[in-house]
Structure formats: structure tokens, C-alpha cells
Amino acid sequence: MAMKKFLFVQTQPPHGSINGQEGLDAVLMGSAFTECAVLFLDDGIYQILSDQQTGPLNSKDYSVTYLALADYGVNNIYCCQTHLNERSLSTKDLILPVQALPEASIRRLFDEYDVILSF
Amino acid sequence: MLLHTINQSPFSNFSLKSCEKFSAVGDAVVFLENGVYALVHPNLHLLIQADLNVFALQADILARGLQHSCPDTVKIISYPQFVELCVQYPKQKAW
Numbered sequence: 001m002a003m004k005k006f007l008f009v010q011t012q013p014p015h016g017s018i019n020g021q022e023g024l025d026a027v028l029m030g031s032a033f034t035e036c037a038v039l040f041l042d043d044g045i046y047q048i049l050s051d052q053q054t055g056p057l058n059s060k061d062y063s064v065t066y067l068a069l070a071d072y073g074v075n076n077i078y079c080c081q082t083h084l085n086e087r088s089l090s091t092k093d094l095i096l097p098v099q100a101l102p103e104a105s106i107r108r109l110f111d112e113y114d115v116i117l118s119f
Numbered sequence: 120m121l122l123h124t125i126n127q128s129p130f131s132n133f134s135l136k137s138c139e140k141f142s143a144v145g146d147a148v149v150f151l152e153n154g155v156y157a158l159v160h161p162n163l164h165l166l167i168q169a170d171l172n173v174f175a176l177q178a179d180i181l182a183r184g185l186q187h188s189c190p191d192t193v194k195i196i197s198y199p200q201f202v203e204l205c206v207q208y209p210k211q212k213a214w
Contacts, residue, residue, distance in 0.1 A: 116212045
């Protein structure tokens, strides 16, 4: 049986809920077994905004952990250009290189991957 | 073909909008849990116009008293029918 390709979709901003961190943990684990990619949609893109300072919140800045994805062989990292524009962001504001796709291409990603896990 | 699931009220997030934007003809959508409030959302018709097959879980509709607000364009399904849909559409996207 062919190896299944997993797409992890991050949709929530960081620190307000555990979703983002859970999703990141899941990608790191999944990448040990199969080909994985990450897609940031809507407020999910805020997870990788540069210069997060979580000291006053007494929580860990897990955004830097995203930098480890490359070492785990996760090289396909996507976001939606429209969602960046809506938030006055560009890929330069992000902590890691991300491919910004037009809306029409997002649906094709869903077709390309065998399993879609949303966080 | 994709099975989209919406389990939160579209009055409090973008689930309905995102689902419509990132769907393709022939996809199916299932409203469950608080997602059934989509039945009374003004943007519901967008999914119908996009040629998606739209379903809603009966138990969740009844529990919320929405049974008199179901448009004919949405098919009401039981839990076993939901399972059948999952078999028919092996790939899912939860919004």
C-alpha cells in the first residue's frame, strides 16, 4: 500500500487555545512516519508571526519550534495569500519561509494529500 | 471528492465561508453539533449554489429545536447515514 501523505491545517491563533501546539506536535510526530505538509489558514497564520514574546504570559513561545520542521523533512509549508492580505501581512513577517498560494490552489492541496487533519 | 464537516455555529466563525470557498463541485457537507445552526444562516444558499451535497444530522437538529427551519435543499440524515457518507467520501476536511 502506498504511503499516505498528510496535510496538517492550522486554523487557530497561538496562545489562546492549545490547538496550535497540538497541531505542531502532531506534524512532528507524523513526519517520523510519512510525508507531511502544513497549511496555515485564517488566524492560523498568526502562529508563525515573527517576534512573539510570551514571557509576560508565562507560556512557551512554541513558534520557534516551527523552525525544526525543515530538520524533520517537512519542507512543504503553505498559507493563503488572501488570508495574509486580510491581516496586512506578508511572508516577510513570518518566522519561516512559507509558500503563499492563491485561494484557488488551496482546494488542489486538499486533493493532493490523502489525509487532512485540522487543528 | 471531499466530505466537509462543520461542527461549530457559522454565526461565530468563518466555517461556512471557508467551506464554500475551498470546496469543489460534487463535494459533500455535513452539519453536526452546533454546525446545524448553518441551516438558519443567511449564507447557506452559497453552498447550494456551489452544487455541493448538503446534509445535516437529525439528532442535533431536533436537540436544538431547528426541525421547523430546515430548508428542502438540505438532506436530513441519521447517524448510520452519516457513517455511510464517511465510507462514500473517505477524505474529510473538518472546518
